[in-house]
Amino acid sequence: MPTLGPILDHIGPFLLVLFRLSGVLVFAPMLASSVIPMKVRMLICAALTLAMYPALPAAQMQPVSLDLFSLLPAVLGEVLIGVAIGLIAALPIFALQLGGLIMGQQAGMSLAQIYNPALETEADVIGQLLVYSGIAMFVSLGGLEILFLAVGETFRHVPVGKAALNLGPVDLISGLVSSGFQLALRVSAPVLCIILIETIASALLAKTISQINVQSIGFAVKIVITLLVLASSVTAVIHAAGGDIADTLDAISEWARTIAPPAHPIPRA
Numbered sequence: 001m002p003t004l005g006p007i008l009d010h011i012g013p014f015l016l017v018l019f020r021l022s023g024v025l026v027f028a029p030m031l032a033s034s035v036i037p038m039k040v041r042m043l044i045c046a047a048l049t050l051a052m053y054p055a056l057p058a059a060q061m062q063p064v065s066l067d068l069f070s071l072l073p074a075v076l077g078e079v080l081i082g083v084a085i086g087l088i089a090a091l092p093i094f095a096l097q098l099g100g101l102i103m104g105q106q107a108g109m110s111l112a113q114i115y116n117p118a119l120e121t122e123a124d125v126i127g128q129l130l131v132y133s134g135i136a137m138f139v140s141l142g143g144l145e146i147l148f149l150a151v152g153e154t155f156r157h158v159p160v161g162k163a164a165l166n167l168g169p170v171d172l173i174s175g176l177v178s179s180g181f182q183l184a185l186r187v188s189a190p191v192l193c194i195i196l197i198e199t200i201a202s203a204l205l206a207k208t209i210s211q212i213n214v215q216s217i218g219f220a221v222k223i224v225i226t227l228l229v230l231a232s233s234v235t236a237v238i239h240a241a242g243g244d245i246a247d248t249l250d251a252i253s254e255w256a257r258t259i260a261p262p263a264h265p266i267p268r269a
Contacts, residue, residue: 010053012064012071013160016078017056018049020154020163023082024147027090029138052152060160077163081259084168085150088176088252089143092245095180096134099187100127106188106195107226108219126230130187130237137242146249150256157259169255176248183244190233191226198225 022045025031031041053061065071103109104126138144158167202218230237 009063010061012066013056013061014049014053016064016074016160017053017155018045019075020078020082021045021048021052021148021151023079023084024086024151026083027086028147029090029093029135029143031144032086032090048148052148052155055152056155056160060155064161073165074161074163077165077167078160080165080168081154081158081163082151084173085147085154085252085256088169088173088248088255089138089147091173091176091180092183092241092248093131093134093138095183095244096130096187096241097124097127098180099184100124100130102184102188103191103226103230106192107222109223109226126226130241133238134241134245137238138245141242141246141249143245143249146253150252153253153256154259157257167259172251172255176251179244179247183240186240187237190236191229194225194229195222198222 022042025041025045030036031044064074101124104124107126109125198221202221
């Protein structure tokens with residue numbers, strides 16, 4: 001008589017694969033957006049797990065111990081791998097948002113920040129524009145495919161149930177955070193330089209022609225100049241952001257190929 005034993009043996013390793021993939025959706029560009037309902041993201045993760053699990057070697061489909069003390073470290077390690085991949089991919093997008101925030105603050109457009117219930121945050125106008133542009137470049141460069149291929153590559157080097165909390169790419173994330181700040185400054189530099197010149201010119205104008213109320217027209221002038229400079233430097237912004245996103249995707253693939261499992265495996269059932 002057929003039994004459910006062979007199927008139940010796969011529940012443990014299947015859930016560990018699910019947790020590793022679900023970690024990617026925490027920070028991954030576009031997939032981590034709160035605009036996408038949680039049920040849809042869970043369905044995407046489950047579908048990807050169903051597609052990836054049968055491709056794993058038979059040795060990784062062995063039943064795992066389901067007691068809390070042995071399963072909890074394995075779950076945390078699996079989630080950490082996915083979160084690290086998603087976070088690394090999102091760093092250039094965060095850098096673009098920071099660059100837009102800097103430009104908005106200097107141009108006086110930060111006064112237009114309002115609460116966006118869809119994103120559950122205060123949205124900066126230029127920052128959101130750059131974020132959407134960065135997500136578009138990320139998708140056009142095959143970022144989503146590279147993320148999930150990188151997750152699949154990690155199973156070659158860190159089998160199911162052997163992930164640990166010491167696998168986080170701390171050095172890689174630190175380096176990408178530093179390069180992210182540089183990207184934010186590179187993106188905002190043209191606008192900042194023009195605004196600096198405009199501020200000096202406005203100060204000289206206010207001193208020489210005191211009848212002109214510079215403060216009343218200063219905000220409008222800064223906003224117009226910011227939009228013109230931003231429109232004229234779109235090519236440079238795309239080149240800088242696209243190069244940084246491409247380098248980040250290469251770094252994710254390289255880390256997935258060089259990740260190493262811990263010395264002590266997780267006990268099997």
